[in-house]
Amino acid sequence: MSTKFCQIADLDDVKHELVGIRRHIHQHPELSYEEVDTARLVAERLEDWGYAVTRNIGGNGLVATLRAGSSTRSIGVRADMDALPIHEMTGLSYASEHQGKMHACGHDGHTAMLLGAALQLARTRRFDGTVNLIFQPAEEAGFNSGAEQMLRDGLFERFPCDAIFGMHNHPGVATGTFMFRAGAFMAACDTVKIKIIGKGSHAARPHLSVDPLVAASSLVMALQTVVSRNVDPMETAVVTVGSLHAGHAANVIPEHAAMELSVRSFKPEVRELLEQRIRALVLSHAESYGARAEIEYIRGYPVLINSEAETEFARQIAEELVGADKIIAPFGPIAGSEDFAYFLQQRPGCFVRVGNGAGQPMLHNAHYDFNDDNVTVGAAYWTRLVERYLQAQ
Template identity: 80%
Template sequence: MSHAHPGHLCEVGDLHDIQDEITAIRRHLHQHPELSFEEVDTAALVAQRLEQWGYAVTRHIGGNGLVATLRVGSSARSIGLRADMDALPIQEETGLDWASVKPGAMHACGHDGHTAMLLGAARHLARTRRFDGTLNLIFQPAEEAGFDSGAQKMLADGLFERFPCEAVFGIHNHPGVEAGTFMFRSGPFMAACDTVKIRITGRGSHAARPHLSVDPVVVAASLVMALQTVVSRNIDPMDSAVVTVGSLHAGKASNVIPEFATMELSVRSFKPEVRELLEQRIRALVSTHAQSYGAQAEIDYLRGYPVLVNSDAETDFARSVAEELVGPEKVIAPFGPIAGSEDFAYFLRQRPGCFLRVGNGQGKPMLHNAGYDFNDANIPIGAAYWTRLVERWMPLQGE
């Protein structure tokens, strides 16, 4: 039985009859989180449901990734929709009935909700089939990996060669904005993210004989402050950049000056030339700063995700679909840019498309927070959005 009406594009209300079913899946995934590269049970559950609904499912793309394909009609048009599946190494503190049962792991970024929204759309599209073309649903592992991530591994496995997509779209929830509000930005939208690991080697000594040491703690402490000048005194104030010292470790006892100290930085930028300048300045500053104290510095500069760049035409299209669905008053464009990073950027390097945000609710905990939970009110909204996007991208002939 078809749930489509002639000439009817998907509305949020069309998903209400399956909302409880999809919400139950979301909460099951939340309760049983799996970290990057470990999404075995999550992928199995997703694949099983998709096959039940009539999709051709290809497993083990880039590890635990999978693609579900549904062909309707004869059009050569195609589209890719992506959801991420992995969780984070955080101990949950929500106290919810569906809180994580796995110690030290939780869905603190809403990937359980992203998966559920796409599953909701998959369920509805399978029963309505109001499109003409090829639909590829991409369920991606290891977005949180930071390096050699799930997107990179799926692409290395020939994702777009095996599953052609004219364009690709992805969505992420956004705490602090009212649920059901969509946010868009053309061009650079999310930052490139690099990680810098620094080891400062000095000379250890007794705490009572500091003159016999080269104290790496003093070097590291001074370096933390010096690094604050990289952005403020090297980057054009009209450009955005972030240098954060997120980790600093040295010594184990109060009466011992240790031999070495370690630091880790998170470096974010929105332009290739700014990214290059940040690396140059950080390398030079760290090296010469350590030498000025008589210490040595080893620098491991790890390039992470690139800048996420949304293509103009596809972003305009995606925004127009949101305006149709929820009204212009619930669409923010342009929004951002956002200093967070996202490996969907790799997909957008190979295909045009748009990565967008949907509000997770005002006054809600931020992402990567032990008190975070995905807002289930977004499930029918996100699922209806994906469905209408497909219906608009690959319309039935004569519409």
């Protein structure tokens, strides 16, 4: 492991400060497109460290730019800042002060890691070129997200990046272990909103109704056949009914039932097939019960596709930093989705996973917490990756 570039120990002197920032952000979570205070904290720190900071990109997003040397090469590194609408149940001393809002996905940690790299890069400047540190809002939006909005605001035109890199923590894998996969790594995710419209009646006179609840309940089971009987068994797809609501009283057959689906896939042709089959099944199923259906099919994030060369480069950096025994490559595809995929559609790059601890609560869980041991690990990784990518010739 070369000591010419950043080591984890190089950040030991600022670990307490970085953990403090992480816990402050955790304690004051802000939902998608509400990240005003978080963005202000991040921008003020970056400006104190000598970065040129451009605010309000794609909402509350910001880009911090630092130049060294004379090279025209450039790199982008991204962290997300938003929290989730979950009531925290960790009992931690720094638990969320905002009821119903929580950093249950570790974006507080992602932000702290990139801030740590920003600090180290500013005080060492062992690179030749331009660094664009991208702090993104609204990753959790599901659609019309922060990445899309930043791109619409001309992100890469205003802040050129030869390559783009991002990272997400991964509970269930030992802390400080890095995971890589070239090609399709994370799934496309679509949301389907369905309304089954029937005819309400007294519960004692079901023959006078068109019961939307019966139709919706049957539809839940029918939807389970979309993947098992339509998608090639060698492909990966998920159709999950996550929400079903109908009625308010036991003695009333309601007028309508509403349900929402999450649909995941890894190939465009599978994504198209899923939409075709879901639409056809919903309409015909409702009709078979004498009801009718309204469908809103919302295309969410695309498949996240890591480029080959940048993924191999990112893997090499991790191996240099933590050793080959803490690398998993290739790691299996992940059915979760991530709007970093939009950046990778426009620039080559790699989205990395880092272990958050074996046996720890999963993401989007009310008991989840980011592992503070990863703050300096991630900061050192980003620092070394920038130093190596923009290595002086």
